[in-house]
Amino acid sequence: MKPVNPSNDASQGIEDLRKEIDAIDEEMVYLLGKRQDQVSQIVALKRAHGIPVYHPAREENLISSRRDQARKTGLDPDYIEDLYRLILRQSRVKQTAHMARKGIRPGANVLLIGGKGSMGKYFHRWFDEAGYNVRILSRNDWHLVDELCSKIDLAIISVPIDVTTEVAGKLGPHLPNDCILADITSIKGPPLKAMLQAHEGPVIGLHPLFGPTTSTMDKQIIVVTPGRNQSACQWLIDQFGAWGSIIIQAEASEHDEIMGMVQALRHFATFAFGQFLHEKGADLHRTLEFSSPIYRLELVMVGRLFAQDSSLYSEIIFSSQKRRRLLKDYVKSLSNNLAMLEEGDKELFQSEFKKVADWFAPFSEQAMRESSYLIDKLIERF
Amino acid sequence: MKPVNPSNDASQGIEDLRKEIDAIDEEMVYLLGKRQDQVSQIVALKRAHGIPVYHPAREENLISSRRDQARKTGLDPDYIEDLYRLILRQSRVKQTAHMARKGIRPGANVLLIGGKGSMGKYFHRWFDEAGYNVRILSRNDWHLVDELCSKIDLAIISVPIDVTTEVAGKLGPHLPNDCILADITSIKGPPLKAMLQAHEGPVIGLHPLFGPTTSTMDKQIIVVTPGRNQSACQWLIDQFGAWGSIIIQAEASEHDEIMGMVQALRHFATFAFGQFLHEKGADLHRTLEFSSPIYRLELVMVGRLFAQDSSLYSEIIFSSQKRRRLLKDYVKSLSNNLAMLEEGDKELFQSEFKKVADWFAPFSEQAMRESSYLIDKLIERF
Numbered sequence: 001m002k003p004v005n006p007s008n009d010a011s012q013g014i015e016d017l018r019k020e021i022d023a024i025d026e027e028m029v030y031l032l033g034k035r036q037d038q039v040s041q042i043v044a045l046k047r048a049h050g051i052p053v054y055h056p057a058r059e060e061n062l063i064s065s066r067r068d069q070a071r072k073t074g075l076d077p078d079y080i081e082d083l084y085r086l087i088l089r090q091s092r093v094k095q096t097a098h099m100a101r102k103g104i105r106p107g108a109n110v111l112l113i114g115g116k117g118s119m120g121k122y123f124h125r126w127f128d129e130a131g132y133n134v135r136i137l138s139r140n141d142w143h144l145v146d147e148l149c150s151k152i153d154l155a156i157i158s159v160p161i162d163v164t165t166e167v168a169g170k171l172g173p174h175l176p177n178d179c180i181l182a183d184i185t186s187i188k189g190p191p192l193k194a195m196l197q198a199h200e201g202p203v204i205g206l207h208p209l210f211g212p213t214t215s216t217m218d219k220q221i222i223v224v225t226p227g228r229n230q231s232a233c234q235w236l237i238d239q240f241g242a243w244g245s246i247i248i249q250a251e252a253s254e255h256d257e258i259m260g261m262v263q264a265l266r267h268f269a270t271f272a273f274g275q276f277l278h279e280k281g282a283d284l285h286r287t288l289e290f291s292s293p294i295y296r297l298e299l300v301m302v303g304r305l306f307a308q309d310s311s312l313y314s315e316i317i318f319s320s321q322k323r324r325r326l327l328k329d330y331v332k333s334l335s336n337n338l339a340m341l342e343e344g345d346k347e348l349f350q351s352e353f354k355k356v357a358d359w360f361a362p363f364s365e366q367a368m369r370e371s372s373y374l375i376d377k378l379i380e381r382f
Numbered sequence: 383m384k385p386v387n388p389s390n391d392a393s394q395g396i397e398d399l400r401k402e403i404d405a406i407d408e409e410m411v412y413l414l415g416k417r418q419d420q421v422s423q424i425v426a427l428k429r430a431h432g433i434p435v436y437h438p439a440r441e442e443n444l445i446s447s448r449r450d451q452a453r454k455t456g457l458d459p460d461y462i463e464d465l466y467r468l469i470l471r472q473s474r475v476k477q478t479a480h481m482a483r484k485g486i487r488p489g490a491n492v493l494l495i496g497g498k499g500s501m502g503k504y505f506h507r508w509f510d511e512a513g514y515n516v517r518i519l520s521r522n523d524w525h526l527v528d529e530l531c532s533k534i535d536l537a538i539i540s541v542p543i544d545v546t547t548e549v550a551g552k553l554g555p556h557l558p559n560d561c562i563l564a565d566i567t568s569i570k571g572p573p574l575k576a577m578l579q580a581h582e583g584p585v586i587g588l589h590p591l592f593g594p595t596t597s598t599m600d601k602q603i604i605v606v607t608p609g610r611n612q613s614a615c616q617w618l619i620d621q622f623g624a625w626g627s628i629i630i631q632a633e634a635s636e637h638d639e640i641m642g643m644v645q646a647l648r649h650f651a652t653f654a655f656g657q658f659l660h661e662k663g664a665d666l667h668r669t670l671e672f673s674s675p676i677y678r679l680e681l682v683m684v685g686r687l688f689a690q691d692s693s694l695y696s697e698i699i700f701s702s703q704k705r706r707r708l709l710k711d712y713v714k715s716l717s718n719n720l721a722m723l724e725e726g727d728k729e730l731f732q733s734e735f736k737k738v739a740d741w742f743a744p745f746s747e748q749a750m751r752e753s754s755y756l757i758d759k760l761i762e763r764f
Binding site: 024313 | 392395396399400402403404406407408409410411412413414415416417418420421423424427428430431440444447448451452455456457458461462464465466468469472591592595603605630632637640641643644645647648650651652653654655656657658659661662664665666667668669671672673674676677678679680681682683684685686688689692693695696699703706708709710711712713715716717719720723724726728731732734736737738739741742744745746747748749750752753754755756759760
């Protein structure tokens with residue numbers, strides 16, 4: 001007999017090991033399927049007995065046990081934690097999907113004003129699936145307004161910022177007295193004032209910090225600005241909670257000030273950065289080849305802004321005099337660095353840097369941890 | 383006998399299901415441990431027979447099979463793909479760690495100039511683990527330079543940008559003729575020129591686009607700028623490849639121009655944004671509560687910059703006259719928006735936006751895909 005070729009031998013060995021790995025993988029997906037069934041059964045039991053579904057302590061205990069086991073098995077505990085965060089997240093999404101079908105006030109009548117816009121359609125689907133009766137009032141339906149407002153429990157204004165106050169004024173007189181009037185505009189001061197003037201019943205301002213492309217509301221933030229009779233609005237807040245949203249309460253004035261920073265300033269800065277890349281005619285493709293994950297991350301965020309609707313951004317940026325003043329201050333603050341750049345003044349840069357770094361210090365640990373995690377994810381996937 | 387309390391009954395049912403889930407989880411981690419062992423065996427076999435370790439086609443086939451199985455099992459295929467990308471990534475990291483121990487030229491003599499800096503220490507560890515003889519030339523060792531340079535195969539300059547050219551000039555005359563001279567500075571033009579003048583043998587410029595906190599070189603980019611006799615430098619390039627790095631070739635001039643955009647401009651913009659938040663005394667903590675994932679992502683990147691060493695950034699930003707001119711152009715470009723902000727000119731904003739959006743269009747799909755993935759990851763984890 002001819003001796004076995006060592007390289008063929010190796011190929012055969014690799015082939016055998018791969019088959020064993022395939023068998024392990026098949027078993028794992030089978031177990032994940034079984035796990036999903038058990039989770040569904042728990043959710044069904046909880047729903048039947050009105051027990052809250054999400055259980056943070058149980059999740060953390062579970063993670064700790066798996067980390068322990070990983071250590072004993074010679075696996076990296078961080079790796080196992082990453083895997084289990086993904087598994088638990090999926091099970092939460094599943095549970096939220098179940099919840100969506102169960103409304104807090106199924107059968108209640110909901111009127112969406114501007115329900116054919118993208119956010120209107122989005123909420124239409126959610127309320128509909130949760131068993132509400134949803135009606136739409138579009139731009140051309142105003143002659144039907146009394147009919148559409150008859151016996152409604154909730155009216156949500158979902159129209160562009162610049163017509164929100166006008167629409168609130170027009171709608172108010174037609175609403176039943178005990179109906180909740182709400183809006184979802186990204187500024188809250190003027191719309192809330194207009195709603196309070198137009199309607200005598202419960203009023204509440206909502207600002208969902210997510211767009212219509214978001215597939216679940218799980219962990220998505222909704223800012224709630226109280227208007228009038230919040231206890232009558234509670235079921236609506238609970239409904240968003242049941243869909244998985246995180247509710248942040250704030251006065252309209254605080255909301256608008258912080259959003260100037262969070263939205264207007266950030267979007268304007270991103271806009272201006274893209275504008276400059278375009279002016280310089282940067283070669284985006286070649287640039288990406290040279291990109292560290294951090295730059296790649298920044299560049300995809302710029303690309304994301306310009307892939308979306310310009311009117312959304314212009315409404316946010318130009319929504320108030322105060323906001324425009326903030327952005328002008330930003331441009332001026334940047335211009336203050338011109339002399340430093342002109343003179344190549346490294347010392348000035350370093351002293352400025354130190355000042356800001358000291359101010360950021362309490363946030364450093366969190367920033368490093370979260371950004372490192374994201375950079376890892378970016379490397380992992382792309 | 384008393385009838386069973388339905389709520390206790392539910393609790394018991396939930397408890398039982400949880401125990402079943404725990405058993406499944408224990409089995410899964412056991413299987414992951416077994417899987418890791420099989421992978422290690424494959425890597426050992428491949429190493430022994432000089433077979434390349436990474437096998438993209440095998441990974442994609444594996445993902446396809448698991449997606450198919452997921453569909454049949456009633457699991458979301460995207461979810462299973464995410465899980466398996468994580469598992470495969472971990473197995474690649476493991477494999478890379480194995481590779482690190484195997485040098486391309488084990489036993490070769492490597493001199494690190496500035497080897498006590500953070501990048502110097504980083505490379506020290508990698509070369510050391512791969513079986514190279516590593517020597518360090520620190521600031522105070524110049525009286526030993528001839529001894530340290532004796533019979534070295536590679537000298538890597540790892541000192542601050544502003545002294546790189548000077549160090550190259552000082553070192554050159556002491557190097558053996560066939561020794562590779564390399565640097566890892568983040569600008570390439572002047573250091574490469576200085577190295578070519580100082581040394582007659584093989585010269586190569588390297589720019590690793592990652593910092594010393596990066597735990598693996600897997601998929602990390604290193605830009606390579608050819609100097610002289612690249613074939614003699616090939617083993618060094620192969621070594622970085624074996625450690626998992628992606629090698630991008632470029633002329634020093636192209637590198638420096640693109641890096642002006644990728645590093646100097648981006649870092650300066652981030653610096654100026656943090657500077658402005660500090661000026662305005664923004665409440666970072668409350669702001670984060672109101673943050674959409676996108677803003678959170680931007681804010682952690684700003685926090686990340688200010689958590690690091692200011693001199694790193696000042697060297698990058700002030701490295702050349704040309705770079706400072708680019709940054710001044712950026713400030714001026716931003717200032718061009720002042721009138722638009724002053725007058726609240728939405729039409730101008732929208733037409734500017736459209737111009738830039740058209741230019742970004744070929745990049746939109748990728749930007750949306752990558753940024754959506756990251757936003758999902760951010761929501762998942764925090």
